[in-house]
Amino acid sequence: MKILVVAEMQLGKLKPSNRATIRMAQDLAAQNGGTFSMMLVGHQIGDAASELNNFGAETLYVIDAPAFEHYLADTLTDAISKLVKEYGFDRVLGGEATTARDFFPRLAGALDAGMCRGVCGLTQVDGSTCYQRPVFSGMALRTERIHTPIHLITVDPTAMGEPDAGGAGEVVPFDAGVSANEGVQFVELQRAASERPDLSVADRVVGAGRGIKSADYLDTIGKLADKLGAAVGATRAVVDAGWLPNEFQVGQTGKAIAPKLYIAIGISGAVQHAAGIRGAKTIVAINKDAEAPIFKIADIGLVADLFDVVPQLIENL
Amino acid sequence: MKILVTVKPVADPNTPPAAWIESEQGKSGSVNYVANYFDLIAVEQAIQFKDMGVDDICIVSVTDESKMAQVRSAIAMGANRATLIDPEDRKLGAYQLAAAIAHVVKKEQPAFVLMGKQATDDDASQVGPILAGILGWPQATFVSQIEFNDDKSRVKVGRETDEGVEVLDVKLPAVITCDLRLNEPRYATLPNLIKSKKAPMERLKFSELGIDENPRVTVEGYSLPKGRSGETKMVADASELVATLKEMKLVD
Numbered sequence: 001m002k003i004l005v006v007a008e009m010q011l012g013k014l015k016p017s018n019r020a021t022i023r024m025a026q027d028l029a030a031q032n033g034g035t036f037s038m039m040l041v042g043h044q045i046g047d048a049a050s051e052l053n054n055f056g057a058e059t060l061y062v063i064d065a066p067a068f069e070h071y072l073a074d075t076l077t078d079a080i081s082k083l084v085k086e087y088g089f090d091r092v093l094g095g096e097a098t099t100a101r102d103f104f105p106r107l108a109g110a111l112d113a114g115m116c117r118g119v120c121g122l123t124q125v126d127g128s129t130c131y132q133r134p135v136f137s138g139m140a141l142r143t144e145r146i147h148t149p150i151h152l153i154t155v156d157p158t159a160m161g162e163p164d165a166g167g168a169g170e171v172v173p174f175d176a177g178v179s180a181n182e183g184v185q186f187v188e189l190q191r192a193a194s195e196r197p198d199l200s201v202a203d204r205v206v207g208a209g210r211g212i213k214s215a216d217y218l219d220t221i222g223k224l225a226d227k228l229g230a231a232v233g234a235t236r237a238v239v240d241a242g243w244l245p246n247e248f249q250v251g252q253t254g255k256a257i258a259p260k261l262y263i264a265i266g267i268s269g270a271v272q273h274a275a276g277i278r279g280a281k282t283i284v285a286i287n288k289d290a291e292a293p294i295f296k297i298a299d300i301g302l303v304a305d306l307f308d309v310v311p312q313l314i315e316n317l
Numbered sequence: 318m319k320i321l322v323t324v325k326p327v328a329d330p331n332t333p334p335a336a337w338i339e340s341e342q343g344k345s346g347s348v349n350y351v352a353n354y355f356d357l358i359a360v361e362q363a364i365q366f367k368d369m370g371v372d373d374i375c376i377v378s379v380t381d382e383s384k385m386a387q388v389r390s391a392i393a394m395g396a397n398r399a400t401l402i403d404p405e406d407r408k409l410g411a412y413q414l415a416a417a418i419a420h421v422v423k424k425e426q427p428a429f430v431l432m433g434k435q436a437t438d439d440d441a442s443q444v445g446p447i448l449a450g451i452l453g454w455p456q457a458t459f460v461s462q463i464e465f466n467d468d469k470s471r472v473k474v475g476r477e478t479d480e481g482v483e484v485l486d487v488k489l490p491a492v493i494t495c496d497l498r499l500n501e502p503r504y505a506t507l508p509n510l511i512k513s514k515k516a517p518m519e520r521l522k523f524s525e526l527g528i529d530e531n532p533r534v535t536v537e538g539y540s541l542p543k544g545r546s547g548e549t550k551m552v553a554d555a556s557e558l559v560a561t562l563k564e565m566k567l568v569d
Contacts, residue, residue, distance in 0.1 A: 109450020191481030
């Protein structure tokens with residue numbers, strides 16, 4: 001088995017989700033007897049390559065070219081496809097994210113390979129490794145078997161532990177032979193500026209739901225978050241209302257997060273939102289409706305008016 | 318200008334998960350089907366483009382006759398016609414669905430293909446980009462804003478990504494998958510539902526398309542996710558909450 005981990009960068013840094021993907025590569029290699037290599041793609045990558053090269057990979061392929069300054073599905077797919085064919089990889093792993101959801105299936109189309117998205121566990125069925133992944137808004141788990149020679153897997157970054165440290169692999173620059181094409185051109189990234197931690201990987205997250213009633217109250221939510229050094233997240237209702245941009249959405253169609261502490265404020269706890277916080281260690285729910293489903297998944301619950309409680313928390317924390 | 322829009326009938330997202338699993342395994346048929354919501358956003362977008370010179374909207378659906386009502390409700394929103402591909406009792410995976418749709422795309426040569434970003438049953442989010450990969454077309458996924466350039470040879474799209482809204486300029490033909498906030502799908506009116514029964518309908522069979530019958534991915538089984546263990550500790554007020562969080566060393 002020859003495993004390739006597609007490591008990704010985000011805004012000039014290695015994505016934290018690479019670590020979960022490397023963990024799964026180490027597990028797969030140990031279970032099936034094999035080795036894993038990694039690839040890192042970007043432009044002016046710099047120190048990120050050596051930072052990544054500490055987990056016992058056989059080889060680290062580095063593709064550093066102007067065509068990869070911005071993420072684009074077609075150029076990245078072409079580069080991975082070339083690397084996979086040239087070195088005969090039969091397992092390709094990446095971290096579940098809006099990038100991997102975009103380019104991995106394209107790769108599946110290009111390589112005619114079976115793919116499982118958002119894999120949260122490996123399981124042996126009749127002597128071969130199968131993949132577990134959430135389906136139906138995270139309300140069910142499905143075990144899937146891939147029948148093609150190449151398996152494409154995106155890994156749920158909240159479901160895997162930390163990778164084992166290991167030696168550095170040989171660093172091999174790889175010429176993907178890809179140049180920017182006119183089919184798809186990057187224009188810009190519209191991103192809300194924030195000093196707060198990155199929601200995807202924050203240890204503490206304060207989540208706001210419809211119960212906050214208006215965008216004005218987000219200032220107060222933000223004060224609580226800053227008091228805790230937490231990121232702010234939101235339900236679909238809050239994002240749909242235009243109170244926060246989409247990258248704040250937590251849930252089945254937004255981000256899946258796994259903070260140590262999640263404080264759900266004015267959140268009813270619909271299954272779609274619950275799917276996004278399943279990996280949280282401790283969930284605190286503050287809601288005035290004692291029947292709200294969020295209390296079924298919360299570790300600590302407070303039935304009270306959030307407009308009373310949140311200012312008190314800011315004062316007392 | 319011709320657009321293809323894909324529509325998948327899916328189990329009602331409000332179905333209890335255990336009942337959904339039973340129906341997926343063929344043990345019971347007591348599940349209500351609806352058109353995948355993200356696909357309805359795609360249909361709505363196609364209809365909104367009628368002002369921009371789109372005059373032929375063809376719905377493509379891989380489904381058997383038992384779920385025709387869901388396809389018809391999408392046609393009744395304002396599409397012109399439909400092409401149906403009967404899976405003939407196969408459980409088709411993402412690759413085979415994309416290959417079947419690619420067959421129709423090659424024949425119809427549309428200006429572009431609009432799809433939902435994912436189906437709410439399999440949550441695979443794969444068919445759109447696989448289709449783009451098979452066709453070698455540009456793709457734009459999770460699109461929440463879209464507009465044509467002047468000569469309608471390209472579209473400018475906003476994509477909902479983890480980092481923010483990414484704006485791309487995409488050459489047509491392309492595969493475009495639609496996210497939640499692109500629009501609010503309209504409801505089909507009763508007169509349009511009646512009219513939709515007369516919409517031209519082409520019927521194909523999966524086995525006639527020349528697609529490799531061997532599945533790339535198969536389902537081995539289902540389980541229900543473990544619930545969060547432990548009880549919910551209820552606290553009385555903000556100060557007890559703060560004390561509890563400190564006691565658990567969750568805050569300093």
